[in-house]
Amino acid sequence: MEFLGLSLALFGAALAAALAGIGSAIGIGIAGGAAAGVMTEDPNKFGSCLILQALPGTQGIYGLLIAFFVLNKLGLLGGAGAVALNWNQGLQILASCLPIAVVGWYSAIWQGKTSAASIQMISKKPEAMGKAIILPAMVETYAVLALLTSILMLMGVQVG
């Protein structure tokens, strides 16, 4: 039971980085499929397609950010040694990681789909690039909210 708290906290960090990263990979894959289709017909749209394809990648970054935050809180970065955690504190850190893990995973997939639709839109109306970015960016809002929730929750957990 000595390391249960630490294990739970690390499990939370792993979930945040892994689930949000998987979601981003899927989202970027979906948008990439659309980008490849459009660029087969018009290679000049590479720049616009790349921006839209990259949008679902942010959730993976948010997940990584939370994982670093947790590792820092646990004292695992910088070589100072891990802080002592009881299982209750570990569970609190795990719970703090869940918003970005779950919302990041799911929102990245849907953002990928919206980006794919936007890529199809600019294939017909290149002048609508601004609008095409705003639509998938709306999905991003909820990933940002989840990121904030995870950060605020983590800041509230007392360790050491």
Place this chain on the structure above:
Amino acid sequence: MSYVYTVARLRGMENHILDSAFFSRLMDSAGIDEAVKALGETSYSQWISGANFDKAIDSEILATCEELKTFVPDRELLDIFRLPYDFHNVKVLLKGLFKVRGGESEGRRYDLLSKLGTIDSDELTTAIETEEYGFLPYGLTDLIPQCWQLWDQTKNAQAVELLIDHQMFRAMLKLAEGLNMPDITQWVREKIDAENLRSAIRLARMKYEPAKALAFFHEGGTIRPDDMAKLLSEPQETWSRLLSYKDIGRVLSALQDSGDMKVALSEVSKSLDDYLIQVLEKAKYSMDDPANVLLYLLTKEAEARNVRVALVCVAGGLDREFGRRLLSNGR
């Protein structure tokens, strides 16, 4: 290959579909040379050589099908579009052989065969002429002997044609149901309705009785053949109202509004083609709906039809306003 890629690529290809402004310009051409020059700026230019425009137009659609074959995940979607051309070829070959059997040595019309079918037209010709039907798909193995039997009994080419059409729609529906895509199945059923309505209009002009006309209607549509046949006992002006419970009913409003039946018939025929495109148009709002493949092909076919109408009008010096009315609203 996913449908996200497929649909995105189709969106790119849609940019090359000829629009109404181009057809207006084509219609305004002073002569065929000017029209051909205008077409020279389009993808049709690579196929135009000499005066055989039909072959050029078919080549363009064939090239489109071949291109789509390389990236559409379900080949059956293309087959649904191409299947009518297979059955057209079967009709051409059988009618030719009927004439040959009847003593007309020049009965065969290979020039009417389309390259757009899924079965190579040369292979189909060999199969039918050598009576080796075993490898033929879409129920043709059983259908062709039945056609011969019917011909021997009745010598009625129209009855044979009807038998072939019945099988064509059965095969289309089977292909669509096999795809497990409800929108595609619905489209095939609407196509059957559209074909039945065309038949109903023709039969009404010939003053057919409902009971006798029943055999002309195909099974599988959203409107039962019985109900189609019942239309014949009603004045054509009321058909639109009688079918108002179906979306396709509004297509018949031309019969109600126009005093000139000839004009009304061409309007309805054009509207039915447009309607079959509209049925699939909701797919435009999806980034990965497979129905977009069929929608693109139908739009391309409408474009080809418009090119044909425009060229015939310009080459034949026909009334341009009448020609404009015949143009489909493909894009």
